[in-house]
Every structure is written in C-alpha cells, then in structure tokens.
Amino acid sequence: MRKGRATAILAGLALAVTACGGNAPTTSQPTESAPAASESGGAKTLEGVTLEVAAKWTGEEQKNFEQVLKAFSDKTGAKVTYASTGEDTGAYLGPRIQGGSPPDVAILPQPGLVQQYAEQKALKPLTEDVTKEIDANYTEYWKELGSADGQVYGVLIKAAHKSLVWYQSKAFEDAGVQPPTTWDELVTASQTIADSGTAPFSFCGASGWTLTDLFENVYLSSAGPEKYDQLSKHEIPWTDPSVATALEKIAQIAGKKEFVAGGTSGALQTDFPTCVTKVYGEKEAAMVIEADFVAVTAEESGAKVGEEAKYFPFPKVGDTAPVVLGGDVAVAMKDSPGAMALLQFLASKEGGEVWAKLPGYLSPNRNVSPDNYPNEMTKQLGQTIVTAGESVRYDMSDLAPSAFGGTDGKGEWKVLQDFLRDPSDVKGAQEALEAEAKKAWK
Secondary structure, eight states: OOTTTHHHHHHHOOSOOOOOOOOSOOOOOOOOOOOOOEEETTEEEOTTOEEEEEESOOHHHHHHHHHHHHHHHHHHOOEEEEEEOOSOHHHHHHHHHHTTOOOSEEEESOHHHHHHHHHTTOSOOOOHHHHHHHHHHSOHHHHHHTEETTEEOEEEEEEEEOOEEEEEHHHHHHHTOOOOSBHHHHHHHHHHHHHTTSEEEOOOTTSHHHHHHHHHHHHHHHHOHHHHHHHHTTSSOTTSHHHHHHHHHHHHHHSOGGGBTTHHHHHHTOOTTHHHHHHHTSOOEEEEEOOTTHHHHHHHTTOOBTTTEEEEEOOBSSSSOOOEEEEEEEEESSOOHHHHHHHHHHHSHHHHHHHHTSSSOOOOOTTSOGGGSSSHHHHHHHHHHHTTGGGOEEOHHHHSOHHHHSOTTSHHHHHHHHHHHOTTOHHHHHHHHHHHHHHHTO
16 A cells, blocks of 8 residues: 555544454355346335345354345345355466356455456446446545456455454463563563463464454554555565564564464364364463454453453554454356446445444444444444554455465465474475565566
C-alpha cells in the first residue's frame, strides 16, 4: 500500500470483529445458469433462481455467513447453496474455472487473486448498480482492492484485524505476568509463563498463512512502513538485512522448545483453529498470535471473550506499533442477475448490518453503524485501528501473487513452515523466500 493510503482505510473501517480461516473443503454440486431476475413492486424478485457461493469458511464462520445468505434469500426469493473451498482457495477454484463450472459468486481471501482471475478473464465486471452501492458505502481504497486495470470486479465484504495476541487470562494470572507492550517484554513474559509450567505459545504451523501474519507484524514494527511497502512489491529482496532482523526476532520465541505447545513437530501438525482450542479448550498454552476471528473459536471452546479469552495489541518490536489488516473480496464468476444481486446486497448497508449482529465480523462498509456489533470488545478493536495512524498496512502475503503468498505447501507458506522447523537457519530461509519471490514476480 502506498504511503498515505492509511487515511482512506481509517475513514472506511467500522468497529467490529471478523471471521476467516477454514479447514477441509466441503462442497455442493455446481448449479445451472440462473433465470433472469424480474422487477416487482420496485423490488427485485429472484424466485426460481439458484446460486452457488464458494468461500473458505467452515464451522461457526460458515453458519454465520449462511445467515447472511438466508437474509438475501428471504429478501429476493433466490435459493443459495454454499461450498467451502478450504484454505487454498486457488486450488479449489482453478479446476472449476478450467472445467467451465465455476461458482456464481466466490469470496477471495486475497486481493492478489482478483488480479490473477481478472487476467484469466474468469471474473465478470460489476454492474452499474453494484458499483453505485460500493461508491455509496466504501472508500476509494477498498474499491481499488477489488479492481484490476481500472475495472471493478469485487466487493470487499469483510476485514480482519491481524495485529493481536490472544491469551488465556488464568495462565497469565498463575504466572504473575501482565500483557506486554514490547517484544522484549513478550520474550521475558514467555519465559516466566514457561517456568510456571505452561507453554507460552500455540502455533498454527499447519496453516501457513498464520506464519505470514506473524512475520508481517514483526517486520512492519521492526523495519517500518516504508520497507514494508517495498518488500510487499518485491522492490527489495527477501535477502535484505531487515528480513533477517525480523526472522531473528521470531526465532526468539519459536526457537525455544519450552515456548511451543507440542514442540516444533506438534506446532507443524496444528492447524487453525485447533491452535486456538489448545489455548482455551485444552489449556495447553497461554497465547495464540492471530486475528480478531480467534474470538469465534475461543467461545466455541467455552471461553468467554473479555474474561477467560482476552487479547493485547501485537507488541512493538521496533519504533512502529504494527496494525496489519486483511480482508475478503466477493466476485462474480458467472454473468447472471442473481450473482450481481447478491453482490449488491453484500455491498449494502443492509447486508453489512445483518452480518454485524453476529459474532466475529468487522465491516469495511462505512455506513454500518457500530451499534450493530454484539459487544464492547469489537469497538475497542476498531479504536486500535483508528489510533494506528499511517502505520496501518494491508496483509503483505495477500497482496502478493498467489503462488508466493497464498498457496498451501508452496511459496512463503512453506518456507516459513520450514523456518519454524529450524528457526536457527535465518540465512537459508531468506534465500528460499527470495527464490520463491523471484519465480512468483517473474
């Protein structure tokens, strides 16, 4: 993100919490082309229209999104089926696009995929009605994230606050530690927690995207926003000394066996959201480093958010207090009135407010009132974003080509998993990251 864009983000964010992530895919059968929509009494009616929507959410996150889809169905008469892509959205959608049977609407977890699919002519440009809805409710920055070559293809329907450390309050109380504000304080507190008999961290090593989130927070804070922008565009190499500094910091917590629940091998076999369950359900660890959507799994594990489940801002590693944001973009892969009607609903104040009343959601729609959100914590998270100033940045891996920043078992995900396996090999990790980046940005 170019310098100065943060102002646009701050103006466009509502106060709330988001949900994303997922595990193994569940699918429904592709639908046939939908009948055309008709107008009745000034409102669109989509009786007889069947739409398939594909997104990465499973479990409670899927159930919440399906309530939003139900609100759309109740309003329009359309029947909507849902398919989970699993964590690797590109791997799920690619074969379906090539086979000529894409879903009507897909939710992309990375703006980089918007660019990729637009180049492949796999996306349908938004209609004037949908674009007007976006212009009414979103800042220009969010609109750009759903665009390619000046054409708007997507609606950014959810945002994630990724600069948080969630902790088990009892573990902190038993160890006699307070939430740290700096990285050095985090390392010291971790040792104290380990000495008390609890592993400080539950790492979601099997879900490579969580490791990119960790790196981005450390890098943004230690290297600063300017370097972050350069690295996100591959304008500087991953062999730059600033990357070494960030990896060395991560090694301070990932490289100590007693700091990691299950050890390195256990961490690499733990996915998201299982890593959250280890903190709040099994109580094997004191902390998990991830976004606001941790709240959903924490509550599923029986922990009350704000009491047993608390969070603190990601500690400062350098001069910058990091705030990294993510988001999900809805796009149309079939040129049907039903698909466009759904995108218009998701972009609307009405659609955003339906979702905002459910747990685990943050809306980038500036007209969704904070009064819709279910608890005070969500407003506090929004305030963290507001006070971040121009240091706020979009998730680096999500801006990268999917081959580097968004593919399970490849690119940055795999290299950081290898680094978690051996945090002492900083140079080797840098060289591997640069080799993968060169291939992806070729």
